[in-house]
Each structure stands twice: as structure tokens, then as C-alpha cells.
Amino acid sequence: MSLAISFTAEKTPTKGSLIIAVAEGGKLAPLAKALDKTTGGAISQAMKVKKFTGAAGASFTLLAPSKTTLDRIVVIGLGDPKKLGNTDAEKFGGTALGAVEKTDAPVTLLLEPMRGALTAADFAARAATGAMLRDYKFEIYKTVKKSAAGPKKLTIATSELTAARKAFAELKAIAEGTIVARDLVNEPANILTPAEFAKRAKTLTKLGVKVEVLSEAQMKKLGMGSLLGVGQGSKQPSQMVVMQWNGAAKSKKPVAFIGKGVCFDTGGISIKPAGGMEDMKGDMGGAAAVTGLMHALASRKAKVNAVGVLGLVENMPGSNAQRPGDIVTSMSGQTIEVLNTDAEGRLVLADALWYTQKRFKPQFMIDLATLTGAIMVALGQEYAGLFSNSDELSERLTAIGNAEGEKVWRMPMCETFDKMIDTPNADMKNIGARYAGSSTAAQFLQRFTNNVPWVHLDIAGTAMGSPKTAISRTWASGYGVRLLDRLVKAHYE
Ligand code: BES
Ligand code: MN
Numbered sequence: 001m002s003l004a005i006s007f008t009a010e011k012t013p014t015k016g017s018l019i020i021a022v023a024e025g026g027k028l029a030p031l032a033k034a035l036d037k038t039t040g041g042a043i044s045q046a047m048k049v050k051k052f053t054g055a056a057g058a059s060f061t062l063l064a065p066s067k068t069t070l071d072r073i074v075v076i077g078l079g080d081p082k083k084l085g086n087t088d089a090e091k092f093g094g095t096a097l098g099a100v101e102k103t104d105a106p107v108t109l110l111l112e113p114m115r116g117a118l119t120a121a122d123f124a125a126r127a128a129t130g131a132m133l134r135d136y137k138f139e140i141y142k143t144v145k146k147s148a149a150g151p152k153k154l155t156i157a158t159s160e161l162t163a164a165r166k167a168f169a170e171l172k173a174i175a176e177g178t179i180v181a182r183d184l185v186n187e188p189a190n191i192l193t194p195a196e197f198a199k200r201a202k203t204l205t206k207l208g209v210k211v212e213v214l215s216e217a218q219m220k221k222l223g224m225g226s227l228l229g230v231g232q233g234s235k236q237p238s239q240m241v242v243m244q245w246n247g248a249a250k251s252k253k254p255v256a257f258i259g260k261g262v263c264f265d266t267g268g269i270s271i272k273p274a275g276g277m278e279d280m281k282g283d284m285g286g287a288a289a290v291t292g293l294m295h296a297l298a299s300r301k302a303k304v305n306a307v308g309v310l311g312l313v314e315n316m317p318g319s320n321a322q323r324p325g326d327i328v329t330s331m332s333g334q335t336i337e338v339l340n341t342d343a344e345g346r347l348v349l350a351d352a353l354w355y356t357q358k359r360f361k362p363q364f365m366i367d368l369a370t371l372t373g374a375i376m377v378a379l380g381q382e383y384a385g386l387f388s389n390s391d392e393l394s395e396r397l398t399a400i401g402n403a404e405g406e407k408v409w410r411m412p413m414c415e416t417f418d419k420m421i422d423t424p425n426a427d428m429k430n431i432g433a434r435y436a437g438s439s440t441a442a443q444f445l446q447r448f449t450n451n452v453p454w455v456h457l458d459i460a461g462t463a464m465g466s467p468k469t470a471i472s473r474t475w476a477s478g479y480g481v482r483l484l485d486r487l488v489k490a491h492y493e
């Protein structure tokens with residue numbers, strides 16, 4: 001792992017693996033055409049034999065092509081150049097790296113053909129981003145049989161060298177932030193305890209992020225009975241992490257991001273069935289995305305004031321665990337009857353949201369949480385569920401999600417759903433009825449927003465167990481970092 005990516009002027013290399021992009025129609029661009037000539041027409045001949053037309057994702061490899069000193073020439077189809085967008089360029093970069101992932105020679109990408117709506121620089125930078133994300137593997141615990149190390153050097157040949165470097169400097173921050181999130185989600189819960197998570201968040205200090213960690217005693221003083229109730233059955237002390245990136249004038253109100261950080265969710269006394277429970281090591285995917293986002297914002301020095309708050313707990317059964325029927329008092333003063341200890345994420349977020357709006361008076365709050373199984377039933381793994389009291393934020397996130405390949409789908413909230421969490425015994429209960437489980441969870445959260453513009457992203461389907469794509473081969477996608485970084489970039493800097 002750890003791929004060094006650089007850019008160079010458009011020229012044909014003489015060593016290693018060369019990857020050529022060919023648009024639909026199968027026409028070779030000038031440098032590729034010249035190379036084809038050198039090889040005595042080997043490339044165009046192979047295209048014919050393979051019936052290669054340049055369809056998106058189609059590819060073939062020529063090994064040790066004659067009359068050259070190259071190891072291989074890989075030809076990859078781009079599809080219709082008129083339809084090429086940012087995510088297509090990233091997919092291309094991912095596919096390109098995938099084609100040589102078992103080799104160790106330096107790789108050069110030659111990006112000559114038409115780039116559709118993209119500039120050559122953006123195409124090159126996006127391809128680099130795709131390659132970087134594709135390269136990610138989680139193998140720190142494999143000591144015997146690691147997969148092939150893959151190429152260590154990727155050079156991208158582009159006609160817009162300076163602009164490509166500049167564009168990539170920014171996109172690289174997003175990719176690095178995504179990788180931070182992936183690593184956190186992939187880590188097992190015996191390693192990534194709340195305290196260890198807080199320790200890792202602390203390392204953002206080196207990027208200029210101010211990081212505070214609140215202990216259980218401090219949270220108790222603040223009245224966070226809702227969050228603390230979830231963690232009380234675990235030997236691992238709960239933690240709250242507060243990160244601040246100050247990239248704008250002091251007078252500017254911050255934007256705030258809040259992450260569910262359940263380092264492991266057994267369900268507590270309302271214990272989960274054994275099958276698939278191991279996935280609940282990823283129940284801190286929201287907190288991971290917020291950490292990755294703060295990493296991205298700080299490393300690209302975003303001109304924004306941003307706050308990241310993580311509620312870190314472990315939800316365990318045990319002699320001190322919270323019981324079904326317990327009534328807890330949240331920091332807001334509202335009381336909650338805990339009817340199912342497995343609906344713990346909302347209990348953690350209740351105090352994290354209240355604390356955030358009270359302390360920081362943010363322009364808006366966006367929380368991310370692997371909150372409900374129901375959202376996976378509704379939206380699968382393609383869309384995160386979006387719940388909000390703000391049409392403006394919802395529209396912005398929907399548009400950016402579509403453009404960047406981290407999609408959201410707005411889900412309903414209403415008075416009737418809100419009533420479903422009323423209970424005779426306290427101000428509210430932590431579960432609704434049988435139906436609309438993701439919406440009643442969102443209504444619960446809304447009661448702790450104090451009417452601040454707010455979005456809740458239910459990322460249970462998108463953060464983990466992720467399908468393999470051209471730019472992600474790992475269990476944890478790192479969903480959310482890119483979406484929120486681009487939101488900040490487009491509207492809040
Ligand atoms: N962390 C889970 C939700 C989840 C399930 C995330 C599967 C990712 C994959 C959450 O804490 C939970 O247990 N939710 C319950 C809520 C129910 C008890 C009201 C659920 O969705 O079943
Ligand atoms: Mn749960």
C-alpha cells in the first residue's frame with residue numbers, strides 16, 4: 001500500500017505499465033496512435049480481436065509489447081466522452097489501478113482523449129483520487145498472507161499539469177479523510193474502544209484541529225444521562241470528543257457535525273441475535289465520518305469554522321447495564337423511557353446534539369449515524385436516509401450527493417411520527433411502533449435540536465458492509481466525508 005501519485009506532461013513512458021484511456025468509438029489519441037505504430041499495430045489489432053469499442057470499464061492488457069521497453073500496455077474504455085463526469089473519472093482511475101494491482105512496476109496513466117464536461121486537469125485529478133481510494137486495503141492484522149503490495153508509483157500524464165496538481169491537492173484531502181474513516185470503521189472493537197477512538201481523534205491536533213475529550217465525570221456534570229446510560233454496562237468508559245477547526249473569522253458561526261460512535265453495539269440487555277453481530281464493530285461509522293471530515297477540512301485548510309462532536313460508547317449487557325423500562329434524564333432536561341436498550345444510538349445523539357447547539361450556536365447541525373436497520377430495508381446500500389427540518393440543506397445535500405456519488409434520499413418526518421414516541425411514563429420513549437422505524441428515530445433526534453437547522457443522515461446501509469466498486473474494495477466505504485466536505489466547499493466557505 002501507500003501509492004505515490006504524481007503528474008507529468010503528456011508523454012509516452014518507456015518503462016513499467018502504461019495505461020491508455022480510450023473513449024467510446026475506439027479511436028486512439030495521437031500519443032497512443034504513435035505507440036501503436038511503434039508496436040507494429042499491436043494495440044489496434046488487439047482492439048479488433050477483443051471487439052473493444054471503448055465502452056466504460058472494458059479493458060485488456062498487452063504484455064511485453066514488441067519494439068518497446070514497457071512491461072505492459074493496458075487499454076481501458078471511458079465510455080461516451082460527452083457523458084463523462086467527476087465520478088466517471090474517479091471510476092476510471094480506480095479501474096486503471098485495479099488492472100495492475102498484482103504488479104509492482106511503476107504505472108503511467110496517459111489521458112489523451114476527450115474528457116467530456118471535465119477539463120483535462122479535473123479529469124487527471126479525479127482519476128488520481130479514484131486510484132488512491134482503490135489502493136486502500138485494511139490488512140494491518142494480516143501477518144502471513146497479505147495480498148500483493150501493488151504498484152508503489154503512479155504517474156498521470158496530462159496536458160494541464162499545474163492545474164491538475166492544484167486540483168488534486170484538494171481532492172487528496174478528501175481521499176485521505178475517507179481513508180481515516182475507513183480505517184476507524186474497519187478496526188475491531190477490542191482495539192477501537194471509546195478511549196482509543198478519542199486518542200486517534202487527538203492526533204488531528206497536528207493538523208491544527210483543537211481536540212477536547214470529555215470524561216464520564218465531566219459528562220455527568222453536564223447532565224448527559226442519556227448518553228451515559230448507554231455506556232454504563234461496559235467496562236470501557238464513555239467519551240465525548242469535541243473537535244474544532246477554525247479556518248474563518250472568529251465572528252463567523254460554525255457549522256457542526258455530530259457522529260454516533262457506538263464502538264460496539266451488542267444491543268445491551270435487549271441483546272441482538274448472534275448472526276452478523278460482528279458487523280456492529282462498525283456502529284461508530286458516523287463518528288468515523290465526522291473525524292475523517294475534520295481531517296479533510298483541516299488538511300486542505302478550509303475557510304470555515306467547523307465543529308465535530310463524537311459520542312463514543314460501548315453498548316454492552318452486564319450487571320450494571322441499563323434495563324428496559326429505565327428512565328433517564330438527558331442534558332436537555334427531557335426524560336426518556338428506555339424501552340429497548342438496542343435503540344441506543346438516538347440516546348447517544350440526544351445529548352451530543354443538545355450539547356453542540358448549546359455550546360456552539362452553530363449555523364446548522366448535521367448528524368451521521370448507523371441508526372436503524374429499517375433504513376437499509378427502505379434504501380438499500382445506495383442511498384443514505386436524509387431527515388431534516390431544512391429544505392435548503394436537504395436540497396443542497398441531495399444535489400452534491402448525486403454529483404459526488406455519495407447519494408442521499410430525503411425521508412418523511414411529521415407530527416404523527418412524532419407522537420409515536422410519546423409515553424405515559426416520561427417525556428418520550430426511545431422506540432416507536434412497528435412501522436416507520438427510521439422516521440420515528442429521526443423524530444426522537446429532532447426533539448434535541450432546539451430548532452436549529454438540522455439534518456440527520458442514517459448511514460446504516462452506506463457506511464459498512466459496502467459493495468465493492470471501482471474505488472472501494474473494503475468493508476468500510478468511508479461514506480460521508482466527501483459529501484460533507486463538498487457541502488462545506490460549495491456553500492459555507
Ligand atoms: N446500530 C443499530 C442499527 C444497525 C443495524 C446499523 C444494522 C447497521 C446495520 C441500531 O443501534 C439498532 O440496533 N437499531 C434498532 C432499533 C430498534 C431497536 C428500534 C434496529 O434498527 O433494529
Ligand atoms: Mn442498537
Ligand code: ZN
Nearest residue numbers: 262265283345
Ligand atoms: Zn447501534
